[in-house]
Amino acid sequence: MCGRYVSTRGPEDLVRLFRVTAWRPEEALAPNWNVAPTDDVWAVLERTPRDEGAAAPPRRELRPLRWGLVPSWAEDVKIGARMINARVETVHDKPAFRRAFVKRRCLLPADGFYEWQQIKAEGTHKPRKQPYFIHPADGRVMALAGLYEYWRDPAVKRDDDPAAWLMTCAILTTEATDAAGRVHPRMPLALTPGHYGAWLDPHRQDPDELRALLGRPAGGHLRARPVSPAVNDVGNNGPQLLDEFAV
Numbered sequence: 001m002c003g004r005y006v007s008t009r010g011p012e013d014l015v016r017l018f019r020v021t022a023w024r025p026e027e028a029l030a031p032n033w034n035v036a037p038t039d040d041v042w043a044v045l046e047r048t049p050r051d052e053g054a055a056a057p058p059r060r061e062l063r064p065l066r067w068g069l070v071p072s073w074a075e076d077v078k079i080g081a082r083m084i085n086a087r088v089e090t091v092h093d094k095p096a097f098r099r100a101f102v103k104r105r106c107l108l109p110a111d112g113f114y115e116w117q118q119i120k121a122e123g124t125h126k127p128r129k130q131p132y133f134i135h136p137a138d139g140r141v142m143a144l145a146g147l148y149e150y151w152r153d154p155a156v157k158r159d160d161d162p163a164a165w166l167m168t169c170a171i172l173t174t175e176a177t178d179a180a181g182r183v184h185p186r187m188p189l190a191l192t193p194g195h196y197g198a199w200l201d202p203h204r205q206d207p208d209e210l211r212a213l214l215g216r217p218a219g220g221h222l223r224a225r226p227v228s229p230a231v232n233d234v235g236n237n238g239p240q241l242l243d244e245f246a247v
Contacts, residue, residue: 001085002144002171002188004231005035005113006133006242007042009141014062014109017141018044018196023062033241035110036234037084040064043169045106045148046200058202065106069170070151071096077151080168086147088174088189088214092207097170100147102205106169107196108144111135114231115184115224119247131231132183133242137221142190145172145199145214177217179224190218 008031015023035041043065046058068080086097112135121128136142148169156164176187191199195213198204226245230236 001184001186002113002115002173003037003084004234005144005188006033006111006135007031007035007109008033008111008239009042009109011042011062014042014044014141018060018062018107018109018143020044020060020062022059027064029064032237033239034231034234034237035067037068037081039067041067041169042109043106043146043148044109044143044196044200045104046202047104048202060200063167065148065167065169067170068168069096069100069147069149070166070168072099072149072151074151077166077168083168083170085173085188086170088145088172088211091147091172092211097147100149100170101210102207103202104148104150105199105202105210106146106148107191107200108146108169108171110142110144110188110190112142113188114227115180115187117183128229129232130247131227131229132224133227133231134180134183134187134222134224137223140220142188143193143196143218144188145191146170147172172214174214174217178222180222183224187217189214192218 046060048056048058069083070077070080091097091101116129118127119130146169151166172189173186174189180187226247228245
């Protein structure tokens with residue numbers, strides 16, 4: 001699974017890296033070294049604005065979404081806290097994800113992600129969970145494959161009120177490879193730049209073609225290093241969380 005990650009690049013960098021054509025400077029997010037479920041996160045997606053009509057071409061946007069997908073049919077947004085990941089092997093079948101998989105896909109930029117490994121605690125027989133930061137060795141941004149969904153707040157009367165709509169997202173996970181596989185059997189699935197366009201294109205809706213894009217995670221060597229257990233507390237943040245920790 002992927003339950004925590006790092007996202008520190010600013011919107012100007014993300015606009016350039018992902019060739020975004022539309023973003024709102026007022027929708028700023030601070031760098032986050034401990035992204036946790038229900039946090040707002042940057043997402044790259046392609047969609048046709050509601051006020052331009054269905055015939056208008058989609059545009060590539062950079063938007064903040066809430067991490068934890070809330071299906072459109074959900075009665076309460078609290079379900080999103082449990083919907084942070086979708087398994088690539090079953091995403092096309094699961095009721096909570098299958099509509100978004102066909103129609104609403106996104107990329108979630110990340111510097112890297114955290115996973116935990118049980119190790120023997122010194123001076124006790126009980127194991128403890130040791131966090132590791134896993135990231136591309138070359139420092140490039142990871143484009144995590146994601147899904148997004150709209151949820152209509154019934155407490156808001158008018159459809160054209162921005163407060164009526166909550167946009168949420170989930171990260172696709174796959175079998176871990178490289179360094180990640182030595183820490184945890186699952187990892188978020190990162191896409192290569194050559195697959196960005198096909199994954200984001202809302203007109204591509206064939207499940208088999210979409211699944212073919214997810215056959216292998218993006219190439220490149222991943223590194224894993226132990227970091228401080230301070231990561232375990234979602235209230236902790238800052239670049240010091242990435243410092244190597246002696247195990």
